Amino acid sequence: MSAFKIGQKVVYPAHGVGIIETVQARKVSGVESKFYTLRILDTDMRIMIPTQKAESVGLRPVIGRDMVGKVYRVLREKRVKLDQATWNRRYREYTEKIKTGSVLEIAAVLRDLFMLKGDKELSFGERKMLDTARNLLVKELAIAKAHSEEKIMEELKTIFGH
Numbered sequence: 001m002s003a004f005k006i007g008q009k010v011v012y013p014a015h016g017v018g019i020i021e022t023v024q025a026r027k028v029s030g031v032e033s034k035f036y037t038l039r040i041l042d043t044d045m046r047i048m049i050p051t052q053k054a055e056s057v058g059l060r061p062v063i064g065r066d067m068v069g070k071v072y073r074v075l076r077e078k079r080v081k082l083d084q085a086t087w088n089r090r091y092r093e094y095t096e097k098i099k100t101g102s103v104l105e106i107a108a109v110l111r112d113l114f115m116l117k118g119d120k121e122l123s124f125g126e127r128k129m130l131d132t133a134r135n136l137l138v139k140e141l142a143i144a145k146a147h148s149e150e151k152i153m154e155e156l157k158t159i160f161g162h
Contacts, residue, residue, distance in 0.1 A: 003023075003051070004020045004023075004036060004054065004059070004061075005020065006020050006021065006022060006023060007019065007020065008020045008061070009041075009061075009062045009143055010038065010059055010060060010061055010062065011059070011060050011061070011062055011063075011101055011103075011140060012038060012040065012047065012049075012057070012058070012059055012101070013057070013058040013059075013098075013099055013100060013101025014098055014099050014101065014136075015040050015043075015045070015047070016040060016041065016042055016135065016136050016139055016140070017040070017041050017042075017062060017139045017140055017143060018038040018039055018040040018041055018047070019038070019039050019041065020036050020037070020038055021037045021038065021039050021046070022036075022037040023035070023036055023037075023051065024037065026048075033050050033051070033052070034050070034051040034052075035048045035049060035050055035051065036048070036049045036051055036054060036059070038059075041139065042135065042139065058100065058101040060101065062140055062143050062144055063103050063140060063144045064144065065144060065145070067103060067104075067144070068141065068144050068145055070104060071103055071104065071107045071137070071141065072159075074104055074107040074108055074111060075107050075110065075111050075156070075159050075160075076159055077111065078115075087123045087125070087126060088125075090116075090126070091123070091125045091126060091129060094109045094112070094113070094126075094129050094133075095129070097109050098129070098132060098133060098136070103137065103140060106133050106136050106137050107133075107137060109129065109133045110130065110133040110134055110137055110156075111160075113126060113129060113130040113133065114130070114160045117130070134156070137152075137156075138152045138153060138156070
């Protein structure tokens with residue numbers, strides 16, 4: 001596990017991209033531990049994460065350019081069999097995928113929901129999930145590609161024809 005540095009952009013699963021603002025020692029229950037203070041870019045929320053737990057909670061660097069192509073391949077994959085399960089079972093599965101923090105899982109959720117949306121009306125929960133997946137992915141891709149979020153949104157519209 002590589003230590004994160006102050007000012008580094010990282011991804012915190014289900015919350016999105018944030019910046020490591022500080023690394024500081026704090027005493028908790030009489031034991032001194034080091035913590036990252038992470039500020040989530042979209043919400044300005046601050047989260048303290050023990051440095052030794054960073055990997056287990058899924059904190060990771062923003063993807064590199066090498067992963068960007070893989071994400072776009074997942075998004076463009078059209079030969080996907082959509083799960084005909086009930087919307088609430090699908091919703092639980094999508095929630096689990098987003099919680100992993102894996103950019104490829106989030107891309108798959110976004111793709112599946114866009115394809116489903118072409119077939120039928122999405123439930124309120126599925127629409128919120130679509131927005132969450134889109135926001136998480138757009139922010140990370142924008143940073144990874146050094147493009148604006150608007151440009152990434154245009155690319156997604158081109159891929160999904162919306």
